Amino acid sequence: MAYDYEKYIRPGKLPHIWCPGCGHGIVMKGLIRAIDSCGLDKNNTALVSGIGCASRLPGYLDFCTLHTAHGRAAAFATGVKMAKPEMNVIVMGGDGDGTAIGGNHFIHACRRNIDMTYVIMNNLIYGMTGGQFSPCTPTGDKASTTPYGNPDPTFDISKLAIGAGATFVARTTAFHATQIDKLIAEGIKHKGMAIIEVLDDCPTTYGRRNKFRSVIDMMKRLKDIAVPVAAAGKMTAEQLEGKVLTGVLYKEDKPEYCEQYAKVIAKASGAK
Amino acid sequence: MSGTRIEVIEKYCKGCSICVEFCPKNVLEMDGFLAKVVRLQDCIKCMQCELRCPDFAIKVYVD
Ligand SMILES: Cc1ncc(C[n+]2csc(CCOP(=O)(O)OP(=O)(O)O)c2C)c(N)n1
Ligand code: SF4
Ligand code: SF4
Ligand code: SF4
Ligand SMILES: [Mg+2]
Numbered sequence: 001m002a003y004d005y006e007k008y009i010r011p012g013k014l015p016h017i018w019c020p021g022c023g024h025g026i027v028m029k030g031l032i033r034a035i036d037s038c039g040l041d042k043n044n045t046a047l048v049s050g051i052g053c054a055s056r057l058p059g060y061l062d063f064c065t066l067h068t069a070h071g072r073a074a075a076f077a078t079g080v081k082m083a084k085p086e087m088n089v090i091v092m093g094g095d096g097d098g099t100a101i102g103g104n105h106f107i108h109a110c111r112r113n114i115d116m117t118y119v120i121m122n123n124l125i126y127g128m129t130g131g132q133f134s135p136c137t138p139t140g141d142k143a144s145t146t147p148y149g150n151p152d153p154t155f156d157i158s159k160l161a162i163g164a165g166a167t168f169v170a171r172t173t174a175f176h177a178t179q180i181d182k183l184i185a186e187g188i189k190h191k192g193m194a195i196i197e198v199l200d201d202c203p204t205t206y207g208r209r210n211k212f213r214s215v216i217d218m219m220k221r222l223k224d225i226a227v228p229v230a231a232a233g234k235m236t237a238e239q240l241e242g243k244v245l246t247g248v249l250y251k252e253d254k255p256e257y258c259e260q261y262a263k264v265i266a267k268a269s270g271a272k
Numbered sequence: 273m274s275g276t277r278i279e280v281i282e283k284y285c286k287g288c289s290i291c292v293e294f295c296p297k298n299v300l301e302m303d304g305f306l307a308k309v310v311r312l313q314d315c316i317k318c319m320q321c322e323l324r325c326p327d328f329a330i331k332v333y334v335d
């Protein structure tokens with residue numbers, strides 16, 4: 001017996017459009033395993049995305065799917081959840097979609113602590129449109145719009161999410177495939193806003209302009225930079241230079257938005 | 273290993289070589305732009321090739 005991914009894939013949709021070695025496919029597999037392990041009902045689960053290579057993901061999968069406008073996935077997802085609080089709502093998107101044009105929607109969805117799961121595939125670049133720099137492109141790196149090196153400081157998506165009020169924040173990489181489904185599943189089970197940042201690779205528009213000649217170089221980078229939070233405590237600042245922490249970075253229980261809003265509805269309709 | 277079968281779905285494989293590079297037992301090789309199973313007897317069923325294949329192109333069957 002082999003693992004049955006096909007059960008969740010729309011017939012005739014494979015092969016997908018992503019480039020050879022693009023990590024988005026690894027994340028899609030992780031999402032399927034997470035949803036399967038949580039036993040979510042296809043008809044009661046909405047996958048929402050904006051625009052970008054990452055945002056193509058929901059279109060391959062057999063759930064209620066919503067492919068919206070660039071950067072607006074969190075806003076549409078909020079609408080779905082408010083209208084149908086019993087639905088499982090999962091946003092799938094990229095770093096450009098979620099932190100550039102959609103940065104405002106992202107931080108406010110975090111702030112409200114609405115019960116959804118947002119998987120953000122951070123490949124450090126606008127992949128779809130040809131490798132323009134995103135707010136997540138490392139300082140000094142090359143993009144099609146920063147041929148002399150990116151002068152901008154870089155967003156740390158997980159820190160941004162924690163600062164904005166998300167109550168579950170976790171990070172892993174496309175190399176750490178088994179951790180992807182575990183963290184997404186934990187996020188799904190968490191009541192409130194769960195952000196799962198997956199450090200991803202775009203060999204086509206980021207790798208080839210920087211030091212990563214091949215898909216394998218990009219994968220090795222993801223393997224090398226990840227440090228589990230538990231291990232980081234025993235490391236010196238020097239050893240942690242250039243590394244990123246992986247695992248559950250933050251978790252707390254706080255009032256969830258739909259529940260708070262239900263109280264407003266009850267009050268407005270005259271209940272004591 | 274008996275009972276184990278690995279299938280490469282040729283029409284999905286894009287030849288990225290991730291499965292080949294990170295197999296801990298060196299079971300796979302590239303044959304041009306396709307992954308190929310060459311040392312099935314060494315496979316430890318760790319599933320890493322399948323988990324990391326971005327293209328749903330490699331399946332490990334275990335019974
Ligand atoms: C309003 C609007 N502005 C710009 C674009 C062009 N555009 C399409 S995808 C994209 C960037 C996507 O980057 P990211 O979310 O990181 O996804 P990736 O392709 O890297 O997976 C941009 C700028 C658009 N489609 N709509
Ligand atoms: S351009 Fe980059 S992000 Fe888009 S499919 Fe290709 S590798 Fe993936
Ligand atoms: S299951 Fe593990 S040992 Fe077997 S081919 Fe795949 S990566 Fe190699
Ligand atoms: S990881 Fe998948 S797509 Fe890449 S070479 Fe192996 S089987 Fe082919
Ligand atoms: Mg991107």
